[in-house]
Amino acid sequence: MMDYQLLKHVKYFNISRNTIYRWKHLKRETGDIKAKPYGPAKGYNAKIDLKEFEELIINHHDKTSKELSIILGNRLQRTRINYYRKLLGYTYKKTHFHSKRDTVLRNELIERR
Known part of the structure; x- marks a missing residue:
């Protein structure tokens, strides 16, 4: 009761x-x-110096966001790294020299047009 x-x-x-x-x-x-x-959980709202981050991106331009997170000591999540990359204008794009590019298939597609 x-x-x-x-x-x-x-x-x-x-x-x-x-x-x-x-x-x-x-x-x-x-x-x-x-x-x-x-408020937000601690550690998820990490502030970074954008100039330092830009230098890191320039020096490690071929790294993925996961690899950059490891380089930064897991201070930033991958989504935040992608956000700052986009903010600075550095996005990961496949180029002509990308290792997974199939040049033969690409040339065939160009010839069909």
């Missing part, structure tokens, strides 16, 4: 029983019932 004090507090503060149970559980687990801080 529900505790009378609990019912009294539920009605007084206009909150659910579940809220009080969660607070009691949090107090038992962490020793405090402070609210968690709002």
Whole structure:
């Protein structure tokens, strides 16, 4: 059966029983019932110097975003690296000298046109 004090507090503060149970559980687990801080998780909002990043891109122009993340010590996620690449105007494009390019097939396609 529900505790009378609990019912009294539920009605007084206009909150659910579940809220009080969660607070009691949090107090038992962490020793405090402070609210968690709002905002983005720490580490995901890393600020970088764009000039340094541009030099890194110039020096490692053939690296993928995953490889650049490893070079940076995993300070930036791959999506952020791609975002900064696009911001600086450096995008990964296959060129005429790309290793996976099939020149014979490409020449056949050009001749058909």
